[in-house]
Amino acid sequence: MEEKYLPAGEQEAARNSPFQTRNASSSHIALLTADELSALAGSCTFCKEEKLRSKKLIDKIFAEGKSVSHAGFALYYYTTPLLTRYPMQAAFAVPKRYHRLAVNRNRIKRLMREVWRKNKMPLYMALAARQTQAAVMWMYRGKSIPDYVTCEQRMLSLIHKLQNALT
RNA sequence: AGUUGCAGGUGCCCGGUCGCUCUUUGCUGAAAGGCGAAGGGAGGAAAGUCCGGACAACACAGAGCACCGCACCACCUAACGGGUGGGGAGGACACACAACGUUCUUACAGACAGUGCCACAGAAAAUAACCGUCCGCCACAGGCGCGAUAAGGGUGAAAACGUGCGGUAAGAGCGCACGUCCUGCCGGUGUAAGCCGGCAGGAGGGCAAACCUUGCGGGUUGAAAGCUCACAUAUACCGGCGCCCGAGGGCUGCUCGUCCGAUUGUACGCCGGGGGGUAGAGCGUUACAGGUGCCGCGCGAGCGGUAUCGCAGAGAAAUGACCGGGGGUAUGCACAGGCAUACUACAGAAUCCGGCUUACAACCUGCAACUAUUU
Numbered sequence: 001m002e003e004k005y006l007p008a009g010e011q012e013a014a015r016n017s018p019f020q021t022r023n024a025s026s027s028h029i030a031l032l033t034a035d036e037l038s039a040l041a042g043s044c045t046f047c048k049e050e051k052l053r054s055k056k057l058i059d060k061i062f063a064e065g066k067s068v069s070h071a072g073f074a075l076y077y078y079t080t081p082l083l084t085r086y087p088m089q090a091a092f093a094v095p096k097r098y099h100r101l102a103v104n105r106n107r108i109k110r111l112m113r114e115v116w117r118k119n120k121m122p123l124y125m126a127l128a129a130r131q132t133q134a135a136v137m138w139m140y141r142g143k144s145i146p147d148y149v150t151c152e153q154r155m156l157s158l159i160h161k162l163q164n165a166l167t
Numbered sequence: 168a169g170u171u172g173c174a175g176g177u178g179c180c181c182g183g184u185c186g187c188u189c190u191u192u193g194c195u196g197a198a199a200g201g202c203g204a205a206g207g208g209a210g211g212a213a214a215g216u217c218c219g220g221a222c223a224a225c226a227c228a229g230a231g232c233a234c235c236g237c238a239c240c241a242c243c244u245a246a247c248g249g250g251u252g253g254g255g256a257g258g259a260c261a262c263a264c265a266a267c268g269u270u271c272u273u274a275c276a277g278a279c280a281g282u283g284c285c286a287c288a289g290a291a292a293a294u295a296a297c298c299g300u301c302c303g304c305c306a307c308a309g310g311c312g313c314g315a316u317a318a319g320g321g322u323g324a325a326a327a328c329g330u331g332c333g334g335u336a337a338g339a340g341c342g343c344a345c346g347u348c349c350u351g352c353c354g355g356u357g358u359a360a361g362c363c364g365g366c367a368g369g370a371g372g373g374c375a376a377a378c379c380u381u382g383c384g385g386g387u388u389g390a391a392a393g394c395u396c397a398c399a400u401a402u403a404c405c406g407g408c409g410c411c412c413g414a415g416g417g418c419u420g421c422u423c424g425u426c427c428g429a430u431u432g433u434a435c436g437c438c439g440g441g442g443g444g445u446a447g448a449g450c451g452u453u454a455c456a457g458g459u460g461c462c463g464c465g466c467g468a469g470c471g472g473u474a475u476c477g478c479a480g481a482g483a484a485a486u487g488a489c490c491g492g493g494g495g496u497a498u499g500c501a502c503a504g505g506c507a508u509a510c511u512a513c514a515g516a517a518u519c520c521g522g523c524u525u526a527c528a529a530c531c532u533g534c535a536a537c538u539a540u541u542u
Binding site: 045046047048051052053054055056058085091092093101102103105106107110111113114115117118137148 | 185186187188199200214446447482483484485487488489513514515
């Protein structure tokens, strides 16, 4: 038993570690500090942990969260502790009734994800400074397929709105 | 050479910057993690979810009914409502016509088992009499008939086998000859469907994608199937211990005391099992009715042998975004080489296979037809 020299609490954590559970409190997940984030500021990533994947949380965003919208784009957000070190988790959606073909929905979601990847840092910094976390849901309800530039302009204005709302 | 049709195939390429996912792996760190490296990463339809399987859970003595599906024959296949080959029927080409040929289409079992339906028109759509023809009667240029008649006319998509002769009051497969079709039997041929010939009997429309009959097949639900696990928690139930009751026994011959303790109960506490529940995690889950090449067999769909390859695995769902360059096609200007602009389809895996159907820019190959030019 090489674990015996660990403190009792950590032994418990080690025993539980193979199984991620919803009840495991986020207390033992150390949040990224603002300093650590600023070290990452140069890179623009969007990895699995930054993706919103829990169905329960998504339902909560729509039920209890707030939203801002602009020119077809809508942004739902909900401040809550997350099971990750990152300050935010994001998801993207395009309803089927606006775009019937899966190819077009995929294209729009990829554009939105690209804009988010490149422009999310200010929100990350703001949340990390206050030691809180938030889940966000992007939604596009336009009938046309936007190009990257208009996509970026409209989403940036929503990001600014959200930043003002949070601070 | 071009155009059109049919069949089959391919279904844009290269570089840069910033990213995603999976596998393997290096360095670093006590750990969480951090920084890398190499490799894999949508389709011919991934689509529609229309068939058939594999797989899984549940159900299941046997038989019948109901319901659903299929329907010329043989073969291929894991299986099929799919495919290949053949037959029948029906078109098209060619042609005086037919045959042969080429090619296309075809849910193609049964209408003497029964029931039903057949618009409009027409007298009548299946136990036919409007006109006509013949016969009879009367009040005789005409009328009447609970008379006969399916040859002719007209209607219709379809009118009660066709032509000729006989026959008759007039007629009629009423009889005969030839022909057509159906059924049965025999002979030849073919694995078979069938085809060819002969004999006998019969002939009285169609519709089974009308009910139906016959034959064959079908258990239900689908990966949110299903299996496993963990944390916390309420707890049916079971076991153990504690607790409560304490027959009896030991310590002594007796009482008290104390120890052991059958048995009964357990509202309660603890421990273990247990089933329940939570879209939490893992498995199922990507190796195969597998792809490609070669050889052999088969008319063919395919089959056999052999060599070789390892070829997505996400999970509110990766396979991308931006920029630059090059192909290709179309149009315009030039028309000797070019230049500019536009377009670059249909469309995104979700357990996996085999089909079918539908969508599709451009290019390639083969066949057929047509047009033009050259020899």
